[in-house]
Amino acid sequence: QVRLMESGGGSAQAGGSLTLSCEASGFRFDVYCMGWFRQAPGKEREVVAVISPYGNMHSYYIDSVKGRFTVSRDNAKYAVGLQMNDLKPEDSAQYFCAAQRGACPVDNGKPISTHWSSGTWGQGTQVTVSS
Numbered sequence: 001q002v003r004l005m006e007s008g009g010g011s012a013q014a015g016g017s018l019t020l021s022c023e024a025s026g027f028r029f030d031v032y033c034m035g036w037f038r039q040a041p042g043k044e045r046e047v048v049a050v051i052s053p054y055g056n057m058h059s060y061y062i063d064s065v066k067g068r069f070t071v072s073r074d075n076a077k078y079a080v081g082l083q084m085n086d087l088k089p090e091d092s093a094q095y096f097c098a099a100q101r102g103a104c105p106v107d108n109g110k111p112i113s114t115h116w117s118s119g120t121w122g123q124g125t126q127v128t129v130s131s
Helices: none
Strands: 003-007 010-013 018-025 032-039 046-051 059-061 069-074 079-084 093-101 125-130
Touching (some): 018 125, 032 079, 046 069, 059 069
Antiparallel strands (some): 003 018, 018 079, 032 093, 069 079
16 A cells, blocks of 8 residues: 655744655655645645655755755655755645655756646645744
């Protein structure tokens, strides 16, 4: 059974840090693109960062988090992480871990939210940043 489980969400002050983790099971992790998405109330879900499969470890970020967030993966542990530094109130959202077999959907060096229709999703973890 394919499963993704996020952890590590919580509350932080603006300028603070949080680390999200996602544990995967039930599929061959190393051949899947892994991504982090977020959805704030009243807004569409958006991709935040993705990291490529096959041991390449290439990572891609949306502009608003570049330089502040770092995505990582450990293929041996079937885990993907998201280190979030210098948090801003606009980072507040439900964060989801996602997996999709093959190359990461990227356009001009940036991750894109489309082409994840065959992806697998976790239940999400809440991140709240106060000013």
